[in-house]
Amino acid sequence: MKEEAVQFGTPGSLVGIVTSPTLGDERKTGVVLLNPGIVHRVGPGRIYVKIARALAAQGFSVLRFDFSGIGDSLVRLDNRPFEESSVDEACAAMTFLQGTRGIKSFILVGGCSGAVASLETTWVDSRSRAAILINFPARADEAQTSYRHDRHYYWKHALLSLTSWRKLLTGQSNYQKISEALTQGFKHKFIDGKIASGSDQRLRAMMRELVDQGVHLTFICSKGDPLLKDLREAGGGDLRWLCAHGKVACDVIPSDHTFSSLYDQERLVDAILKRANIAALSSEQQADAGGISSTRVEVVLQQGQSVR
């Protein structure tokens, strides 16, 4: 295994580390790791380093890099929103590996907002043959996320905590926050949660479309994370059907959002290795048979759907 610091993008403003397998062991599929939130390319608990090294040990060339404005990468000056620039930069990362290593098909891996960038990039760039989406935030509305986290905390932790009950009974709790979390919880459970929003419908359409094109989609979820419930609701019957028929994988690991114990990190690395190997094998077989379409954008446009 070899690690090399690289700069790429326009004009070389993105900083990353390429972890390469031993000479002669290289596979035809590369992996790109996308920042989990604003944590730099090392990842929480240094998990991205572990993932990259484990994948390289199995023959993958891996690039983990910082989106512009994160870690060591330069800030963009063009005011492009992150939702767009992250996709451009993930494409630039693939182009870099393609240009320097001759790799033509990729697996994108990302946690949290990196999972969103992985899916969106896979949607527009046919070089991405698989996406491994760790704790995918299917419903990323900030205010609602805050309520959900509060609600999750009250149900899972505060309810069982003597200290929290003591605070509640002695007037030290934030009653307004508790009340808002409960109200939003009931509203979500009985009204909003049952309705598929526009973004839910888009997610379902994307999953169906990508699966039809032979793309491997894997959701890896922390059991202790409120995002798992969001994903189930947002994915709805489509996600259940796709999982039941083996078209989409959904691995649930008993952990918190950032896999903050070493045991959980090992389970996460194992799950990624397993899914990456399956996806790479399939992608390499398809490539050998000449079955990959030239660009996904063309395919989608032919069907009359807008990409963005």
Added chain:
Amino acid sequence: MPLKPRTRPVPFYFGSADRRLFGCFHEPPDKGGPASAVLICQPVGHEYINSHRALRQLALGLTEAGFPVLRFDYFGCGDSLGDADQGSITRWIEDISTAVSELRTRSGMFRVSVVGLRLGATLAAFAGSLCEDFDTLVLWEPIVKGKDYLDELIALDNEMLRFRPKPKRLKNVHAHIEILGFPLSRMLQAQLEELDLTKIEGRPARRVLVMRTAPMDRQNGLKAHLIETRTQVEDRELRAPEIWLPTQDGSLLVPAQVLQSLVSWVRASS
């Protein structure tokens, strides 16, 4: 607002093949600045992750003030070679010496100032006292007693356990304890228990600034001891967030006032 660098930092690896360290070199945009270069010594473990953004901004601030700057990761930390449980105090102090040599080569300057945060500050002080050729040294909230630091880490890990499912432990649990997803080897634990900045023997630098952003009692006896080593010591206290700690919403904090104060001091002292 984050600083926009006028020159592009250069990421690279350095050191021997079996101990390759990751570094990021920031060159000043204008020549003719101060005749010294600055090394930034980061903390370790979760503190490294949480403070990375602020220390990068510090590097940009120092570069704008005319200093060539090197940030680097210790062995087993960040992007450097090695696993997290392979780190040790002695190895990390050697890494600082390696980084100083690299900085001198890249910048062409012999005079070196060092800014260290938390354990990075403590390691830098020990490295400085061994070579006795650091020009100035900033100890930003240094770990004075390693035993207190260990207790803090364990208390924080227990506190964080309240908010997450109780994790299973790895089978080789005897080899290390676990702090917020980072293994802390028994050897490192023993070294930390012995670590005491008030026992430092040589002079860590010509001039030292002790920057405190937390209550004073943690730095008990440090200033007096440093003066005994013939060091010119100054201390400053600025109320600012403890950027090395995890935040509730996962944000990474940049204490602009502290960074400005550090840059001003290094510039005025060099």
